[in-house]
Amino acid sequence: MAPPSLKAGVDMNAKRKTINTPVSISGIGLHSGIYTTVELKPAAPGSGVTFVRADLDGLRIAALQASTTALDYATTVGKDDVSVGTVEHLLSALMASGITDVDIHIDGPEVPIVDGSALPFMHLIDAAGVRELGTEVPMLRLREPIEVVEGDKFIRMTPSNHLVLKYKIDFDHPVIGKQSYQFDYAEDNFLRKIAPARTFGFVRDVEKMHAAGLARGGSVENCIVLGDDDVMNGPLRFRDEFVRHKILDLLGDLALIGRPITGEITASRAGHALHSRFVAKVLAAAAEAEQDMSEAAPTEPAFA
Numbered sequence: 001m002a003p004p005s006l007k008a009g010v011d012m013n014a015k016r017k018t019i020n021t022p023v024s025i026s027g028i029g030l031h032s033g034i035y036t037t038v039e040l041k042p043a044a045p046g047s048g049v050t051f052v053r054a055d056l057d058g059l060r061i062a063a064l065q066a067s068t069t070a071l072d073y074a075t076t077v078g079k080d081d082v083s084v085g086t087v088e089h090l091l092s093a094l095m096a097s098g099i100t101d102v103d104i105h106i107d108g109p110e111v112p113i114v115d116g117s118a119l120p121f122m123h124l125i126d127a128a129g130v131r132e133l134g135t136e137v138p139m140l141r142l143r144e145p146i147e148v149v150e151g152d153k154f155i156r157m158t159p160s161n162h163l164v165l166k167y168k169i170d171f172d173h174p175v176i177g178k179q180s181y182q183f184d185y186a187e188d189n190f191l192r193k194i195a196p197a198r199t200f201g202f203v204r205d206v207e208k209m210h211a212a213g214l215a216r217g218g219s220v221e222n223c224i225v226l227g228d229d230d231v232m233n234g235p236l237r238f239r240d241e242f243v244r245h246k247i248l249d250l251l252g253d254l255a256l257i258g259r260p261i262t263g264e265i266t267a268s269r270a271g272h273a274l275h276s277r278f279v280a281k282v283l284a285a286a287a288e289a290e291q292d293m294s295e296a297a298p299t300e301p302a303f304a
């Protein structure tokens with residue numbers, strides 16, 4: 001049965017949530033190779049998800065699309081010359097946990113990669129506990145489809161009252177090949193199905209990435225390492241771990257919208273750069289829809 005379509009002006013709301021108590025985790029950054037400690041702290045309702053550079057006078061960087069500064073191989077947010085890299089796995093865990101307000105203190109430039117998945121962050125959030133804040137946030141539900149295309153890659157979203165993520169990948173590698181996966185945010189278990197899926201890299205790209213200052217902290221401990229035709233540090237956690245990780249990444253990048261969203265999103269062969277273009281287009285469409293709503297509303301009160 002198709003979900004009922006919403007009438008204009010009807011909001012679906014989600015409860016704002018934060019964590020109960022501060023919790024921290026330390027580790028090496030995948031790209032920088034720099035060791036950092038992240039401490040999650042409860043935050044006030046409406047303050048949003050914010051990175052706080054504890055080593056730089058508490059400089060605050062909102063975890064929002066407007067803050068993104070780099071998108072090659074990982075998502076980076078920044079302000080002025082200061083940035084925090086590889087935010088997507090942590091943001092994915094926060095989004096999956098419904099956390100809308102939290103301060104993420106960090107004493108360096110990159111979130112620890114830990115084991116390359118979102119599982120350590122899910123355990124961290126579980127240890128902190130999650131609590132409702134007593135105020136609500138309206139879900140973003142667009143009424144028109146949205147699409148971004150780049151050659152044979154695309155992401156499209158059709159209106160829905162649920163958040164459903166579908167991903168397809170096609171890698172010229174015998175272990176990956178074609179994979180597809182569908183994750184229903186309301187029905188499926190993120191902790192079990194998506195959170196354990198690790199990031200992956202190819203040995204053939206390592207020299208190029210090192211030369212570009214990337215993957216300096218990468219190792220067999222924190223990503224699936226692919227040789228020419230095999231996994232060098234097996235076993236995999238899922239046969240289709242690769243496409244599950246892409247869903248993990250997409251959810252993390254969707255967190256940069258800054259509020260919960262519903263829609264049926266299909267991504268094909270995309271990555272952080274296209275995720276980001278998609279999020280930008282969603283935000284532009286949302287701003288336009290809100291503009292239309294306010295123009296359609298009477299400028300004078302109906303009963304003066």
Ligand SMILES: [Zn+2]
Pocket residue numbers: 088089199245249
């Ligand atoms: Zn990732």
